[in-house]
Amino acid sequence: MTAVLEVRDLKVRFATPDGEVSAVNGVSFDVNEGECVGIVGESGSGKSQLFMSVMGLLAKNGRTLGSAKYRGTELVGMPVKDLNKIRGDKIAMIFQDSMTGLTPHLRIGKQMTEVLVQHKGMGEAAAVKRALEMLNLVRIPEAARRLAQYPHELSGGMRQRIMIAMALLCEPELLIADEPTTALDVTVQAQILDLMADLKRVTKAAIVLITHDLGTVAGLCDKVQVMYGGRFMETGSVQEIFYQPAHPYTAGLLASMPRLTEGRREKLYAIPGQPPNLQRLPKACPFQERCDYVHERCVDELPLLRDVTPGHAKACHLLSLANPVSDPKAPSLKVATEARSA
Amino acid sequence: MLSYAVRRLLEAIPTLLVIVALSFFLMHSAPGGPFDSERVLPPEIEANLKAAYNLDKPVWQQFTIYLGKALQGDFGPSFTYKDFTVSELILTGLPVSARLGLSAVTLAVLIGCTLGILAAMRQNTKTDYSIMGIAMVGITIPNFVMAPLLTLIFGIYLGWLPVAGLGDGSFRNLVLPVIALALPQIAIVSRLTRGGMIEVLRSNFVRTAHAKGLPEHLIITRHTLRAAMLPVVSYLGPAIAGLVTGSVVIEQIFGLPGIGRYFVQGAINRDYTLVMGTVITYGSLIVLMNLLVDLVYGLMDPRVRYD
Ligand SMILES: Nc1ncnc2c1ncn2[C@@H]1O[C@H](COP(=O)(O)OP(=O)(O)OP(=O)(O)O)[C@@H](O)[C@H]1O
Numbered sequence: 001m002t003a004v005l006e007v008r009d010l011k012v013r014f015a016t017p018d019g020e021v022s023a024v025n026g027v028s029f030d031v032n033e034g035e036c037v038g039i040v041g042e043s044g045s046g047k048s049q050l051f052m053s054v055m056g057l058l059a060k061n062g063r064t065l066g067s068a069k070y071r072g073t074e075l076v077g078m079p080v081k082d083l084n085k086i087r088g089d090k091i092a093m094i095f096q097d098s099m100t101g102l103t104p105h106l107r108i109g110k111q112m113t114e115v116l117v118q119h120k121g122m123g124e125a126a127a128v129k130r131a132l133e134m135l136n137l138v139r140i141p142e143a144a145r146r147l148a149q150y151p152h153e154l155s156g157g158m159r160q161r162i163m164i165a166m167a168l169l170c171e172p173e174l175l176i177a178d179e180p181t182t183a184l185d186v187t188v189q190a191q192i193l194d195l196m197a198d199l200k201r202v203t204k205a206a207i208v209l210i211t212h213d214l215g216t217v218a219g220l221c222d223k224v225q226v227m228y229g230g231r232f233m234e235t236g237s238v239q240e241i242f243y244q245p246a247h248p249y250t251a252g253l254l255a256s257m258p259r260l261t262e263g264r265r266e267k268l269y270a271i272p273g274q275p276p277n278l279q280r281l282p283k284a285c286p287f288q289e290r291c292d293y294v295h296e297r298c299v300d301e302l303p304l305l306r307d308v309t310p311g312h313a314k315a316c317h318l319l320s321l322a323n324p325v326s327d328p329k330a331p332s333l334k335v336a337t338e339a340r341s342a
Numbered sequence: 343m344l345s346y347a348v349r350r351l352l353e354a355i356p357t358l359l360v361i362v363a364l365s366f367f368l369m370h371s372a373p374g375g376p377f378d379s380e381r382v383l384p385p386e387i388e389a390n391l392k393a394a395y396n397l398d399k400p401v402w403q404q405f406t407i408y409l410g411k412a413l414q415g416d417f418g419p420s421f422t423y424k425d426f427t428v429s430e431l432i433l434t435g436l437p438v439s440a441r442l443g444l445s446a447v448t449l450a451v452l453i454g455c456t457l458g459i460l461a462a463m464r465q466n467t468k469t470d471y472s473i474m475g476i477a478m479v480g481i482t483i484p485n486f487v488m489a490p491l492l493t494l495i496f497g498i499y500l501g502w503l504p505v506a507g508l509g510d511g512s513f514r515n516l517v518l519p520v521i522a523l524a525l526p527q528i529a530i531v532s533r534l535t536r537g538g539m540i541e542v543l544r545s546n547f548v549r550t551a552h553a554k555g556l557p558e559h560l561i562i563t564r565h566t567l568r569a570a571m572l573p574v575v576s577y578l579g580p581a582i583a584g585l586v587t588g589s590v591v592i593e594q595i596f597g598l599p600g601i602g603r604y605f606v607q608g609a610i611n612r613d614y615t616l617v618m619g620t621v622i623t624y625g626s627l628i629v630l631m632n633l634l635v636d637l638v639y640g641l642m643d644p645r646v647r648y649d
């Protein structure tokens with residue numbers, strides 16, 4: 001398997017008037033050709049900013065540390081001119097807020113064809129033809145008419161389909177979809193997910209699907225990476241994450257998934273407490289303030305990702321959830337003195 | 343769009359009527375009258391004069407007489423410039439003021455927008471700070487300080503340009519007044535442009551454009567500028583109406599025969615007809631410019647609906 005994207009010890013920092021925000025705190029992973037990777041975590045866990053930094057789209061006050069390579073080429077610190085040859089062409093991204101992601105004063109046609117003109121040097125006619133193909137692929141009715149319309153003339157679901165079509169125009173090798181269904185009606189959400197599942201089959205693109213909904217991941221992804229406080233808590237295949245969760249946070253997320261049990265709705269479980277303050281993250285385990293199994297080591301030592309089974313890893317000091325005792329062999333970083341004095 | 347424009351113009355008629363009525367009654371309720379400043383007249387001559395100008399009638403009757411004539415395009419004779427009608431005065435003065443004002447607006451838009459865009463693209467750098475610093479100065483220094491200063495430097499000290507007057511009517515004579523008039527406008531337009539640009543550059547659709555790998559110049563010209571200029575457009579409407587109807591200070595300092603001075607002189611001399619004439623001119627222009635702004639808005643933002 002060849003990696004399209006290799007991320008190593010990536011960190012994202014934001015300078016703010018009341019201190020530095022540590023949004024992403026050293027994550028490493030690969031996205032391989034044709035693979036679908038799910039990134040899950042609560043709001044504020046750093047999912048979006050992780051990929052914004054890969055795309056060179058951080059806000060002005062943000063900076064990226066570490067490395068992110070597209071087919072061996074370093075993206076971090078790459079001059080914008082060179083980056084512009086990759087984004088939109090090789091790597092495409094769909095954003096969380098579909099309602100405001102299209103330029104209000106430009107026709108859909110222009111917004112789509114300009115991508116092809118830019119990256120493929122296509123003429124107007126060829127670009128329009130290709131744009132129509134893509135609109136049909138994402139099942140937009142009356143595609144030809146849409147090209148002459150403005151974003152405000154289309155529904156939210158339609159706009160999101162257009163965003164998806166636009167991202168796929170150049171046949172990217174990697175498609176990053178940041179919560180492609182938030183801000184949409186439930187029925188439209190289902191349609192978009194359906195579409196994503198189809199696209200996964202027909203395009204060769206590797207897909208990163210960012211979501212806080214484990215259900216979405218279950219239907220679409222091969223691998224899952226569970227994020228909390230800007231770190232990965234657990235990574236593994238969909239089966240492993242769903243049926244053998246090894247991290248207390250993953251177990252909490254799974255327990256808080258709504259589901260129907262024997263015809264009656266269970267009372268929804270929620271992980272107690274609040275996501276951590278990213279300006280004053282605990283130096284050791286970021287989940288310690290909300291974890292049922294928190295013990296001394298969790299406060300003194302940062303747990304590092306380690307294999308539970310090959311390909312399935314967790315960042316937790318526990319031996320296992322079935323036998324929740326501290327594992328003395330668990331790899332960790334001692335941060336005790338700093339943590340205690342901080 | 344045409345029916346919208348016509349409807350807006352019809353809707354403006356009551357607005358204008360209110361403006362006319364208000365200024366008429368305010369004018370007449372102010373103490374003093376048009377013949378107060380002259381030598382004391384024998385009572386019977388003053389009575390005759392007043393009768394000739396209908397000033398002996400009750401104010402509301404004067405108003406209906408004035409309105410009736412004004413609706414036919416007759417704004418009456420001026421009280422101070424006795425040999426001219428108000429229409430004549432406005433028609434000779436307006437072109438001078440309009441030429442001055444439109445030149446200043448053009449300059450303000452060209453330079454102001456360029457500076458604003460530059461400042462926004464280099465936000466929080468030395469370029470940005472210096473442009474905004476100069477703009478701040480441009481806004482704070484009043485016309486009556488800037489104009490003599492320019493005259494002193496370029497007219498007298500360097501001797502490059504005429505100090506005052508229209509001269510042979512060539513553009514050379516307008517350079518200094520246009521610059522004096524344009525400077526604060528450049529400052530305001532550049533600040534508005536910068537603000538609009540910065541807001542739009544932060545928007546989600548600009549982020550999408552970056553994600554598409556578009557080069558900077560396309561992101562600015564195609565995706566940012568149109569939305570960013572909306573505040574400038576709404577400012578320019580009324581501003582143009584104001585500039586075109588003459589700047590009292592500038593016309594006075596540079597000795598230009600525009601209509602700006604008529605308004606002030608008219609008010610001081612209780613030249614009722616002249617004041618009313620300038621008020622109506624200014625009011626109509628404001629109405630027209632606001633309509634124009636709304637139409638331009640529609641061209642710039644497809645979400646604007648005329649209904
Ligand atoms: N420009 C910025 N300046 C300061 N902090 C920022 C900035 N942008 C993002 N953050 C912070 O970074 C953290 C991570 O944000 P991110 O958008 O990655 O969250 P997320 O996991 O995508 O959450 P959600 O599910 O709500 O989209 C948040 O706490 C956010 O407040």
Ligand code: SF4
Nearest residue numbers: 285288291298316317
């Ligand atoms: S390291 Fe400790 S606090 Fe963190 S998840 Fe594991 S048991 Fe909980």
Ligand SMILES: [Mg+2]
Nearest residue numbers: 047048096178
């Ligand atoms: Mg997000």
